[in-house]
Amino acid sequence: MTDIKLEQIQSEKLITEDTVLNIAVSNDNPLAIGSHTFELMVVDDSGNESLPAQVVVIVRDTARPTAVVRAADADGRPLQGNTMEFGANFMLNAKGSLDQPPGQITRYVWSLLD
Numbered sequence: 001m002t003d004i005k006l007e008q009i010q011s012e013k014l015i016t017e018d019t020v021l022n023i024a025v026s027n028d029n030p031l032a033i034g035s036h037t038f039e040l041m042v043v044d045d046s047g048n049e050s051l052p053a054q055v056v057v058i059v060r061d062t063a064r065p066t067a068v069v070r071a072a073d074a075d076g077r078p079l080q081g082n083t084m085e086f087g088a089n090f091m092l093n094a095k096g097s098l099d100q101p102p103g104q105i106t107r108y109v110w111s112l113l114d
């Protein structure tokens, strides 16, 4: 087994004499979300080269985002004790919601339960 950092295979072709590449991914340089194609070509002891083989690795974000909702008056000021006058306009604000980077929130689904 050969231990490498992801940066190494991102910058150049690597040649090893063993069958396993153990790739370390750092928080500073993770493999981006999406699909990535790795290619292998092998050479025998007579110098014959194989055709290339490829594997596609898919990086997914499966971490849930966190929803945060706050109530404000019609001017956007937080409602004291979440209490307002009868008939008043008001706002709901989801700005505090977040997802673990590099994920991001793309939709806000609002509903009134009771």
Ligand SMILES: [Ca+2]
Pocket (backbone or CB within 6 Å): 061, 062, 063, 064, 065, 099, 100, 103, 104
């Ligand atoms: Ca996420």
